[in-house]
Amino acid sequence: MIAFVIFASSIVDLIRQPWHWSISGVAIAAILFLMTWMGRSFGVSTAFRNFCTMAGAGKRHSFFDIDLKDENWRLAFVLGAVLGGFIAVYFLGSPEAVAISESTLTHLKEDFGMAYPQGDGFLPTDFFNFTSPKGIILSIIGGFLVGFGARYGRGCTSGHAITGLSHLQLPSLITVIGFFIGGLLMTWVIMPLIF
Amino acid sequence: MKQFISFFTVGTVFGIIMTKSEAVSWFRIHEMFRFESFHMYGIIGTAVVLGAIIIALMKRFKVKTWRDTFVGYMPMQLHIPRHLLAGSIFGLGWALMGACPGPMFVLLGQGFGIMALVILGGTLGTYTYGVVKDKLPH
Numbered sequence: 001m002i003a004f005v006i007f008a009s010s011i012v013d014l015i016r017q018p019w020h021w022s023i024s025g026v027a028i029a030a031i032l033f034l035m036t037w038m039g040r041s042f043g044v045s046t047a048f049r050n051f052c053t054m055a056g057a058g059k060r061h062s063f064f065d066i067d068l069k070d071e072n073w074r075l076a077f078v079l080g081a082v083l084g085g086f087i088a089v090y091f092l093g094s095p096e097a098v099a100i101s102e103s104t105l106t107h108l109k110e111d112f113g114m115a116y117p118q119g120d121g122f123l124p125t126d127f128f129n130f131t132s133p134k135g136i137i138l139s140i141i142g143g144f145l146v147g148f149g150a151r152y153g154r155g156c157t158s159g160h161a162i163t164g165l166s167h168l169q170l171p172s173l174i175t176v177i178g179f180f181i182g183g184l185l186m187t188w189v190i191m192p193l194i195f
Numbered sequence: 196m197k198q199f200i201s202f203f204t205v206g207t208v209f210g211i212i213m214t215k216s217e218a219v220s221w222f223r224i225h226e227m228f229r230f231e232s233f234h235m236y237g238i239i240g241t242a243v244v245l246g247a248i249i250i251a252l253m254k255r256f257k258v259k260t261w262r263d264t265f266v267g268y269m270p271m272q273l274h275i276p277r278h279l280l281a282g283s284i285f286g287l288g289w290a291l292m293g294a295c296p297g298p299m300f301v302l303l304g305q306g307f308g309i310m311a312l313v314i315l316g317g318t319l320g321t322y323t324y325g326v327v328k329d330k331l332p333h
Contacts, residue, residue: 015215021234024216025241031209032246036253038201039262041269044296048314048321055318063325076199077206078300084210085219085304098217104226122220123293123302128309139309142292143299143316144323149285150296151324152331153278154271156285157295161239166246167268171278178282179289180228186290187228 018094032162040073043159045150047078089120097121112195127195138194145182153178198261210301219301221293228290277333288320 019027035042049064050071057064068075098121108114118125128135150156153175155164161179164172213219216238227235252258253266260266289295292313294302299317303310324331 018217019215021216021237022241024212024218024238026245027212027216028218028238028242029245029249031205031212032242033249033253034205036250036266037258037260038198038205039260039264040202044300045317045321047296047300048317049325051314051318052322052325057322057325061325063328064322073198073202076202077209080203080206080208081210081213081297081300082304083203084207084212085214085301086210086306087207088211088214088301089305092211092215094215098220098222100220100222100226101232103231104222104229107229107231108222108225116222121217121222122214122305123307123309124221125307128221128292128307130309135309136312138291139312140316140319142288143313143318144320145284145288146292146295146299146313147288147317147320148324149281149283149288149320150317151321152328153281153285156297157289158297160282162242162246164268165243166250168247169268169271171271171273174273174275174278175282175285178279179286180282181279182283182286182288183228183290184286185283186287187225190287191291 012092015092016094018096018099028162032166035077038073041159042163043155044074044078044081045147045156045159046071047074048147049151050075089122093120111192114195134194149182209297210304213298213301214305219294219298219305224290224293274333277331280332 032042050068053064053066053068058066097117100121105116108116114124115126128139130136146156153160155175160172160175165176217223218235218238223235226232250266257265294313296317299310299313303314
Protein backbone atom coordinates (compact mmCIF):
# COMPACT_ATOMS: atom_id res chain seq x y z
CA MET A 1 0.00 0.00 0.00
CA ILE A 2 2.73 2.47 1.00
CA ALA A 3 4.73 1.42 -2.02
CA PHE A 4 1.72 2.12 -4.21
CA VAL A 5 1.24 5.60 -2.75
CA ILE A 6 4.91 6.43 -3.27
CA PHE A 7 4.71 5.08 -6.82
CA ALA A 8 1.54 7.05 -7.60
CA SER A 9 2.91 10.29 -6.20
CA SER A 10 6.14 9.94 -8.14
CA ILE A 11 4.09 9.43 -11.33
CA VAL A 12 2.18 12.63 -10.54
CA ASP A 13 5.48 14.44 -9.93
CA LEU A 14 6.73 13.20 -13.28
CA ILE A 15 3.58 14.42 -15.08
CA ARG A 16 3.86 17.80 -13.37
CA GLN A 17 7.18 18.54 -15.07
CA PRO A 18 7.04 20.42 -18.39
CA TRP A 19 6.79 17.84 -21.17
CA HIS A 20 9.31 17.42 -23.95
CA TRP A 21 7.70 18.02 -27.36
CA SER A 22 8.23 14.41 -28.44
CA ILE A 23 6.26 13.12 -25.42
CA SER A 24 3.43 15.53 -26.27
CA GLY A 25 3.45 14.44 -29.91
CA VAL A 26 3.20 10.77 -28.93
CA ALA A 27 0.36 11.59 -26.51
CA ILE A 28 -1.62 13.43 -29.20
CA ALA A 29 -1.11 10.53 -31.62
CA ALA A 30 -2.51 8.28 -28.88
CA ILE A 31 -5.65 10.47 -28.73
CA LEU A 32 -5.95 10.15 -32.52
CA PHE A 33 -5.67 6.38 -32.19
CA LEU A 34 -8.30 6.20 -29.43
CA MET A 35 -10.79 8.39 -31.29
CA THR A 36 -10.31 6.42 -34.51
CA TRP A 37 -10.64 3.11 -32.70
CA MET A 38 -13.78 4.38 -31.01
CA GLY A 39 -15.19 4.99 -34.47
CA ARG A 40 -15.13 8.77 -34.67
CA SER A 41 -13.10 11.29 -36.59
CA PHE A 42 -11.09 13.51 -34.28
CA GLY A 43 -12.43 17.02 -34.90
CA VAL A 44 -13.41 19.73 -32.45
CA SER A 45 -14.70 22.67 -34.53
CA THR A 46 -17.95 20.90 -35.47
CA ALA A 47 -18.95 21.47 -31.83
CA PHE A 48 -19.66 25.10 -32.81
CA ARG A 49 -22.10 23.83 -35.41
CA ASN A 50 -23.79 21.74 -32.74
CA PHE A 51 -24.14 24.83 -30.54
CA CYS A 52 -25.93 26.58 -33.42
CA THR A 53 -28.28 23.60 -33.71
CA MET A 54 -28.91 23.67 -29.95
CA ALA A 55 -29.80 27.34 -30.20
CA GLY A 56 -32.45 26.46 -32.76
CA ALA A 57 -30.63 27.42 -35.98
CA GLY A 58 -31.81 24.17 -37.60
CA LYS A 59 -35.29 25.62 -38.05
CA ARG A 60 -33.98 28.48 -40.17
CA HIS A 61 -31.08 26.91 -42.05
CA SER A 62 -30.81 23.33 -43.23
CA PHE A 63 -27.03 23.43 -42.60
CA PHE A 64 -27.79 23.27 -38.88
CA ASP A 65 -30.63 20.78 -39.16
CA ILE A 66 -28.64 17.86 -37.75
CA ASP A 67 -29.48 15.05 -35.36
CA LEU A 68 -27.70 15.95 -32.14
CA LYS A 69 -27.98 12.39 -30.83
CA ASP A 70 -25.28 11.47 -33.30
CA GLU A 71 -23.12 14.29 -31.94
CA ASN A 72 -23.37 13.35 -28.24
CA TRP A 73 -19.87 11.93 -28.31
CA ARG A 74 -18.40 15.22 -29.56
CA LEU A 75 -20.10 17.24 -26.85
CA ALA A 76 -18.86 14.71 -24.29
CA PHE A 77 -15.33 15.13 -25.65
CA VAL A 78 -15.51 18.92 -25.48
CA LEU A 79 -16.88 18.88 -21.92
CA GLY A 80 -14.07 16.49 -21.01
CA ALA A 81 -11.53 18.90 -22.51
CA VAL A 82 -12.81 21.63 -20.17
CA LEU A 83 -12.40 19.33 -17.16
CA GLY A 84 -8.98 18.25 -18.41
CA GLY A 85 -7.80 21.86 -18.54
CA PHE A 86 -9.01 22.35 -14.97
CA ILE A 87 -7.29 19.21 -13.65
CA ALA A 88 -4.06 19.91 -15.52
CA VAL A 89 -3.71 23.41 -14.18
CA TYR A 90 -4.85 22.87 -10.58
CA PHE A 91 -3.40 19.42 -9.88
CA LEU A 92 -0.71 18.81 -12.48
CA GLY A 93 0.58 22.32 -13.10
CA SER A 94 4.25 22.83 -13.89
CA PRO A 95 6.37 24.51 -11.22
CA GLU A 96 7.38 27.24 -13.68
CA ALA A 97 5.68 29.28 -16.40
CA VAL A 98 5.89 28.12 -20.02
CA ALA A 99 9.52 28.56 -21.10
CA ILE A 100 9.21 30.43 -24.38
CA SER A 101 12.33 31.45 -26.29
CA GLU A 102 14.44 34.49 -25.46
CA SER A 103 13.84 36.07 -28.85
CA THR A 104 10.06 35.83 -28.45
CA LEU A 105 10.36 37.37 -24.98
CA THR A 106 12.38 40.28 -26.35
CA HIS A 107 9.93 40.83 -29.18
CA LEU A 108 6.90 40.79 -26.86
CA LYS A 109 8.55 43.27 -24.54
CA GLU A 110 9.94 45.66 -27.15
CA ASP A 111 7.25 45.53 -29.83
CA PHE A 112 4.08 44.90 -27.81
CA GLY A 113 5.17 46.20 -24.40
CA MET A 114 4.05 42.86 -23.01
CA ALA A 115 5.38 41.58 -19.67
CA TYR A 116 6.20 37.89 -19.24
CA PRO A 117 5.28 35.64 -17.56
CA GLN A 118 1.64 36.45 -17.02
CA GLY A 119 0.24 33.71 -14.82
CA ASP A 120 1.49 30.33 -16.00
CA GLY A 121 2.23 31.62 -19.48
CA PHE A 122 -0.96 30.43 -21.18
CA LEU A 123 -2.74 33.66 -22.09
CA PRO A 124 -1.72 37.34 -22.09
CA THR A 125 -4.35 38.26 -19.52
CA ASP A 126 -3.11 41.87 -19.40
CA PHE A 127 -4.61 42.11 -22.86
CA PHE A 128 -7.40 39.52 -23.01
CA ASN A 129 -9.59 40.25 -19.99
CA PHE A 130 -13.10 41.45 -19.27
CA THR A 131 -12.01 44.96 -18.32
CA SER A 132 -10.28 45.66 -21.64
CA PRO A 133 -12.79 46.69 -24.36
CA LYS A 134 -10.15 46.02 -26.99
CA GLY A 135 -9.48 42.56 -25.59
CA ILE A 136 -13.20 41.76 -25.51
CA ILE A 137 -13.78 42.89 -29.11
CA LEU A 138 -10.70 41.06 -30.41
CA SER A 139 -11.73 37.88 -28.54
CA ILE A 140 -15.06 37.82 -30.35
CA ILE A 141 -13.47 38.68 -33.70
CA GLY A 142 -10.72 36.08 -33.24
CA GLY A 143 -13.27 33.42 -32.32
CA PHE A 144 -15.45 34.45 -35.26
CA LEU A 145 -12.58 34.03 -37.75
CA VAL A 146 -11.73 30.61 -36.32
CA GLY A 147 -15.36 29.46 -36.42
CA PHE A 148 -16.04 30.78 -39.90
CA GLY A 149 -12.76 29.55 -41.40
CA ALA A 150 -13.05 26.12 -39.79
CA ARG A 151 -16.51 25.49 -41.21
CA TYR A 152 -15.68 26.93 -44.63
CA GLY A 153 -12.61 24.71 -44.73
CA ARG A 154 -14.48 21.80 -43.09
CA GLY A 155 -12.14 21.36 -40.20
CA CYS A 156 -9.67 22.88 -37.78
CA THR A 157 -6.26 21.88 -36.49
CA SER A 158 -7.45 18.55 -35.08
CA GLY A 159 -9.45 17.65 -38.18
CA HIS A 160 -6.93 18.71 -40.83
CA ALA A 161 -3.45 19.10 -39.30
CA ILE A 162 -3.69 15.94 -37.17
CA THR A 163 -6.39 13.66 -38.61
CA GLY A 164 -6.35 14.72 -42.28
CA LEU A 165 -2.57 14.69 -42.59
CA SER A 166 -2.39 11.30 -40.85
CA HIS A 167 -4.78 10.04 -43.54
CA LEU A 168 -2.44 11.62 -46.16
CA GLN A 169 -5.18 13.89 -47.50
CA LEU A 170 -4.02 16.55 -49.97
CA PRO A 171 -6.96 18.92 -49.22
CA SER A 172 -5.89 18.86 -45.56
CA LEU A 173 -2.31 19.73 -46.45
CA ILE A 174 -3.44 22.71 -48.50
CA THR A 175 -5.78 23.82 -45.72
CA VAL A 176 -2.87 23.65 -43.25
CA ILE A 177 -0.80 25.81 -45.64
CA GLY A 178 -3.75 28.22 -45.52
CA PHE A 179 -3.62 28.17 -41.69
CA PHE A 180 -0.05 29.37 -41.96
CA ILE A 181 -0.75 32.04 -44.59
CA GLY A 182 -3.39 33.56 -42.29
CA GLY A 183 -1.33 33.00 -39.15
CA LEU A 184 1.80 34.62 -40.55
CA LEU A 185 -0.20 37.57 -41.87
CA MET A 186 -1.77 38.10 -38.44
CA THR A 187 1.48 37.64 -36.50
CA TRP A 188 3.80 39.72 -38.69
CA VAL A 189 1.53 42.33 -40.27
CA ILE A 190 -1.73 42.84 -38.38
CA MET A 191 -0.74 42.25 -34.74
CA PRO A 192 2.06 44.87 -34.76
CA LEU A 193 -0.62 47.36 -35.83
CA ILE A 194 -3.25 46.48 -33.21
CA PHE A 195 -1.20 45.45 -30.15
CA MET B 196 -24.18 6.38 -21.86
CA LYS B 197 -21.11 4.20 -22.27
CA GLN B 198 -20.20 6.23 -25.34
CA PHE B 199 -20.71 9.50 -23.49
CA ILE B 200 -18.47 8.47 -20.58
CA SER B 201 -15.79 7.07 -22.90
CA PHE B 202 -15.54 10.22 -24.98
CA PHE B 203 -15.75 12.40 -21.90
CA THR B 204 -12.77 10.51 -20.48
CA VAL B 205 -10.76 10.80 -23.70
CA GLY B 206 -11.65 14.51 -23.76
CA THR B 207 -10.36 14.91 -20.21
CA VAL B 208 -7.09 13.22 -21.09
CA PHE B 209 -6.91 15.45 -24.19
CA GLY B 210 -7.34 18.54 -22.01
CA ILE B 211 -4.50 17.42 -19.74
CA ILE B 212 -2.24 16.58 -22.69
CA MET B 213 -2.95 19.89 -24.42
CA THR B 214 -2.14 21.80 -21.24
CA LYS B 215 1.02 19.86 -20.44
CA SER B 216 2.21 20.04 -24.05
CA GLU B 217 1.78 23.84 -23.80
CA ALA B 218 0.04 23.70 -27.20
CA VAL B 219 -2.78 25.72 -25.60
CA SER B 220 -0.39 28.55 -24.72
CA TRP B 221 -1.00 31.78 -26.66
CA PHE B 222 2.72 32.46 -26.27
CA ARG B 223 3.70 29.10 -27.81
CA ILE B 224 1.51 29.78 -30.85
CA HIS B 225 2.94 33.27 -31.23
CA GLU B 226 6.45 31.85 -30.96
CA MET B 227 5.57 29.21 -33.57
CA PHE B 228 4.37 31.77 -36.10
CA ARG B 229 7.57 33.75 -35.50
CA PHE B 230 9.66 30.59 -36.08
CA GLU B 231 11.50 31.20 -32.83
CA SER B 232 11.16 27.73 -31.37
CA PHE B 233 10.93 24.16 -32.57
CA HIS B 234 8.52 23.19 -29.77
CA MET B 235 5.18 23.33 -31.66
CA TYR B 236 6.66 21.94 -34.88
CA GLY B 237 8.10 19.06 -32.89
CA ILE B 238 4.71 18.28 -31.33
CA ILE B 239 2.71 18.47 -34.57
CA GLY B 240 5.43 16.68 -36.57
CA THR B 241 5.69 13.80 -34.08
CA ALA B 242 1.89 13.48 -33.87
CA VAL B 243 1.43 13.43 -37.65
CA VAL B 244 4.27 10.99 -38.44
CA LEU B 245 3.13 8.63 -35.70
CA GLY B 246 -0.53 9.22 -36.61
CA ALA B 247 0.13 8.30 -40.25
CA ILE B 248 1.82 5.07 -39.14
CA ILE B 249 -1.04 4.24 -36.76
CA ILE B 250 -3.72 4.91 -39.39
CA ALA B 251 -1.82 2.93 -42.04
CA LEU B 252 -1.47 -0.03 -39.65
CA MET B 253 -5.15 0.13 -38.66
CA LYS B 254 -6.09 0.06 -42.33
CA ARG B 255 -3.55 -2.67 -43.16
CA PHE B 256 -4.82 -4.98 -40.42
CA LYS B 257 -8.46 -4.02 -41.04
CA VAL B 258 -9.06 -2.99 -37.43
CA LYS B 259 -12.78 -2.80 -36.63
CA THR B 260 -13.88 0.29 -34.72
CA TRP B 261 -16.42 0.32 -31.88
CA ARG B 262 -19.05 1.10 -34.45
CA ASP B 263 -18.16 -1.98 -36.45
CA THR B 264 -16.69 0.07 -39.28
CA PHE B 265 -13.28 0.06 -40.87
CA VAL B 266 -10.88 2.96 -40.55
CA GLY B 267 -11.34 5.50 -43.32
CA TYR B 268 -11.59 9.17 -44.11
CA MET B 269 -14.44 10.79 -45.96
CA PRO B 270 -12.59 12.25 -48.95
CA MET B 271 -12.94 15.94 -49.63
CA GLN B 272 -13.09 17.27 -53.15
CA LEU B 273 -9.87 19.10 -53.96
CA HIS B 274 -10.53 22.79 -54.45
CA ILE B 275 -7.27 24.61 -53.83
CA PRO B 276 -8.50 28.26 -53.72
CA ARG B 277 -11.19 27.33 -51.21
CA HIS B 278 -8.82 25.41 -48.95
CA LEU B 279 -6.34 28.29 -49.02
CA LEU B 280 -8.97 30.97 -48.42
CA ALA B 281 -10.77 29.06 -45.66
CA GLY B 282 -7.48 28.05 -44.05
CA SER B 283 -6.22 31.64 -44.12
CA ILE B 284 -9.36 32.98 -42.42
CA PHE B 285 -8.93 30.32 -39.74
CA GLY B 286 -5.24 31.11 -39.42
CA LEU B 287 -5.91 34.81 -38.81
CA GLY B 288 -8.08 33.92 -35.82
CA TRP B 289 -5.76 31.17 -34.60
CA ALA B 290 -2.76 33.52 -34.46
CA LEU B 291 -4.73 36.36 -32.88
CA MET B 292 -6.26 34.27 -30.09
CA GLY B 293 -3.38 31.81 -29.84
CA ALA B 294 -6.01 29.10 -29.69
CA CYS B 295 -7.79 26.84 -32.14
CA PRO B 296 -11.13 25.22 -31.16
CA GLY B 297 -9.78 22.42 -28.92
CA PRO B 298 -7.58 24.72 -26.82
CA MET B 299 -10.42 27.24 -26.42
CA PHE B 300 -12.29 24.68 -24.32
CA VAL B 301 -9.16 23.59 -22.47
CA LEU B 302 -8.32 27.22 -21.60
CA LEU B 303 -11.90 27.78 -20.42
CA GLY B 304 -11.39 24.86 -18.05
CA GLN B 305 -8.11 26.40 -16.89
CA GLY B 306 -10.19 29.30 -15.63
CA PHE B 307 -9.88 31.88 -18.41
CA GLY B 308 -13.48 33.13 -18.51
CA ILE B 309 -12.80 35.28 -21.56
CA MET B 310 -12.59 32.06 -23.58
CA ALA B 311 -16.39 31.88 -23.30
CA LEU B 312 -16.46 34.98 -25.52
CA VAL B 313 -14.06 33.37 -27.98
CA ILE B 314 -16.26 30.26 -28.09
CA LEU B 315 -19.29 32.51 -28.60
CA GLY B 316 -17.42 34.21 -31.45
CA GLY B 317 -16.63 30.79 -32.95
CA THR B 318 -20.30 29.84 -32.80
CA LEU B 319 -21.33 33.14 -34.41
CA GLY B 320 -18.71 32.62 -37.15
CA THR B 321 -20.01 29.11 -37.79
CA TYR B 322 -23.58 30.40 -37.90
CA THR B 323 -22.58 33.12 -40.36
CA TYR B 324 -20.95 30.51 -42.57
CA GLY B 325 -24.16 28.46 -42.51
CA VAL B 326 -26.13 31.52 -43.61
CA VAL B 327 -23.85 32.73 -46.40
CA LYS B 328 -22.33 29.45 -47.56
CA ASP B 329 -24.26 29.29 -50.84
CA LYS B 330 -22.77 32.62 -51.87
CA LEU B 331 -19.16 31.48 -51.27
CA PRO B 332 -16.95 29.74 -53.82
CA HIS B 333 -16.84 26.02 -53.02
